[in-house]
Amino acid sequence: MNDGPLHFTLRRTQAHFSNGRTWLGIALVGALIGLVGPFNTFQYVSVLPRLLYWFAIAAGSYAIGFCCAIFFEAWLGRGPLWRHFLLTGLLPGIPIALFVIVINLLTFGPTGGELIGLATLLVYCPLIALGITVASHVLGAGATAPAEPAEQAAPPALLARLPHAMRGRLLHLAVADHYVDVTTDKGHELVLMRLSDAIAETAPQPGLQVHRSHWVALNGVKRGLRQSGKPMLELENGTLVPVSRSYLPAARAAGLLP
Structure with a gap:
C-alpha cells in the first residue's frame, strides 16, 4: 500500500x-x-x-x-x-x-x-x-552545534573508501554478493567488504539495520509504507528498502514504522 x-x-x-x-x-x-x-x-x-x-x-x-x-x-x-x-x-x-x-x-x-x-x-x-x-x-x-567550530565530528570512516565524487551524506548500505553497495546523496559505489564491517564504519551517522542485507541512515528515510502487506522504507532518493520481521521492533522504536 x-x-x-x-x-x-x-x-x-x-x-x-x-x-x-x-x-x-x-x-x-x-x-x-x-x-x-x-x-x-x-x-x-x-x-x-x-x-x-x-x-x-x-x-x-x-x-x-x-x-x-x-x-x-x-x-x-x-x-x-x-x-x-x-x-x-x-x-x-x-x-x-x-x-x-x-x-x-x-x-x-x-x-x-x-x-x-x-x-x-x-x-x-x-x-x-x-x-x-x-x-x-x-x-x-x-x-x-559543536563547542568549537574547529572541532566538528569526523565523517564516517566508510566514506574514505569511496571516490571523492561520491563522498556525501550516507543514505543506504546494501549487500551485493561479496560487496556492499554504499549509497550517499551523491551517488553509490560498490565496496569489497562485509555489511557488518561497513555498518561499523558508519559512525557517527545515526542509522539502523532493517534487514540482513540492508542498513539505512535515519535522516535519509522519507516514509514507511507497505507493499503487498510487507513493510518497506522509502528513502529520500526513492529507493525502497524492505524491513524484515526480526528488525521490525527496532524500526518501530526508531519511529520509522508504526
Whole structure:
C-alpha cells in the first residue's frame, strides 16, 4: 500500500503519542500552566477543573501543531527556513485557535464574546506557535552545534573508501554478493567488504539495520509504507528498502514504522 502525506502523518502521530514521554511532557506543561492559572483562570476556576482545562489545551494544541508540521513537511518536503516557519508555526495557529474556542465553549458555555475571542486567538495563537517554532529551531541548533567550530565530528570512516565524487551524506548500505553497495546523496559505489564491517564504519551517522542485507541512515528515510502487506522504507532518493520481521521492533522504536 503506497502511503501519502496523510497516512504518513497518521502513522507518525500514532507512534509519537504511543510514547509515554510525550504524555509526560504534555502533563508537566499542563500542570505548570494550570498551577499558574493565566487569563484569570486562577481566580475563577478551582484547582482540579483548572488543571484539567489546561491539560486539554496543552494536549490538543501540541497534537494539532505536531500533525500540521509532519503533514506539511511530508507533503512539500524540505524547503527554505521561512517556509518551515510559516507551515509549522503560523498556519497551525489557526486550527489551534478554533480548538481553544471549542474547549472554552464546552468548559464555560456561551458567553456572548466568542467572535471577539476567536478574533483575538486568531492573532495570538499563530504568533505564539511561530515563536515556539523559532525558539525550538534556535535552541535545537545551539544544542547540536559543536563547542568549537574547529572541532566538528569526523565523517564516517566508510566514506574514505569511496571516490571523492561520491563522498556525501550516507543514505543506504546494501549487500551485493561479496560487496556492499554504499549509497550517499551523491551517488553509490560498490565496496569489497562485509555489511557488518561497513555498518561499523558508519559512525557517527545515526542509522539502523532493517534487514540482513540492508542498513539505512535515519535522516535519509522519507516514509514507511507497505507493499503487498510487507513493510518497506522509502528513502529520500526513492529507493525502497524492505524491513524484515526480526528488525521490525527496532524500526518501530526508531519511529520509522508504526
